[in-house]
Amino acid sequence: MAADGFQHGAFQHTLRTPAVFAGVGVHTGAYTRASVHPAPVDAGIVFVRTDVTGRDNRIPVTGKAVCKTQLGTVISNADGVTVSTIEHLMAALVMLGIDNAVVELDGPEMPIMDGSAEPFVRIIDRAGRRPQAAARRFIEIRETVEVRDGDKRAALKPAHRFEVAFEIRFPTQVIGRQVIDMAMDEFTFRREIADCRTFGFVHEVEALRALGLARGGSLENAVVIEGDGVINPEGLRRPDEFVRHKALDAIGDLYVLGAPILGRFEGVLAGHGLNNQLVRALLARPDAWRLRTFAEEIAEAV
Structure with missing residues (x-):
């Protein structure tokens, strides 16, 4: 197990x-x-x-x-x-x-x-x-399912544990290219991912608010980037907080499937939209996954 x-x-x-x-x-x-x-x-x-x-x-x-x-x-x-x-x-x-x-x-x-x-x-x-x-019940990935949108990509692949890999690229020195690749369990989530905050750019705020978004956003609940720096007085919690937050989002987006995943998630420049496209692509491929439990294996071990 x-x-x-x-x-x-x-x-x-x-x-x-x-x-x-x-x-x-x-x-x-x-x-x-x-x-x-x-x-x-x-x-x-x-x-x-x-x-x-x-x-x-x-x-x-x-x-x-x-x-x-x-x-x-x-x-x-x-x-x-x-x-x-x-x-x-x-x-x-x-x-x-x-x-x-x-x-x-x-x-x-x-x-x-x-x-x-x-x-x-x-x-x-x-x-x-x-x-x-x-x-x-666990969702065990048996075959690779992938979705793409230009240079953006999200995939679920077979693995014996839950793994999360993510890559982002932004044209600002404070982010640049960031990559993580982790076996994800509760301990790792608590220690490495849970405290990483959402982020946004000063130049986007007015446009978002014109669309009725970001009305509650502030330095208290987001990392805000201006130029090549962060304007939050306390700075970053981690040098690569940005990519870690993207991984956090993906973990939450995948749980709409209703069960934890036994498999590997890979995201490249992905966001909520592509994550949900991947969820729907997986649901459309019943041959690519199965629901699995471990109760019988535990009983046999005892």
């Missing part, structure tokens, strides 16, 4: 107790209260808009529920109810081994917190984890 820490053995997990938090949405600027609750076996991750009445306010997370990917991942249900910017919480949930949870919020966008997944890791740690009496 693969022994990556994030898998927490062969059984499903949920939260032990609810966890409550609040903050502004990076794009809407709206202040939102949210809470993550325990959920039963096989429930998956479900978002609930408590501010919506008169129509279905539940949005189960699936690959096909993703309806928009401009600067974040947005999911919707058949009644058109949406929740945006879910990727940082989703990354924390999958890498800390949470299979089932209900996320309630009273607004259209998840709080951005500090722009990384670290606050969500702390929230999950505070709530605790509870094992459940059902086998955890």
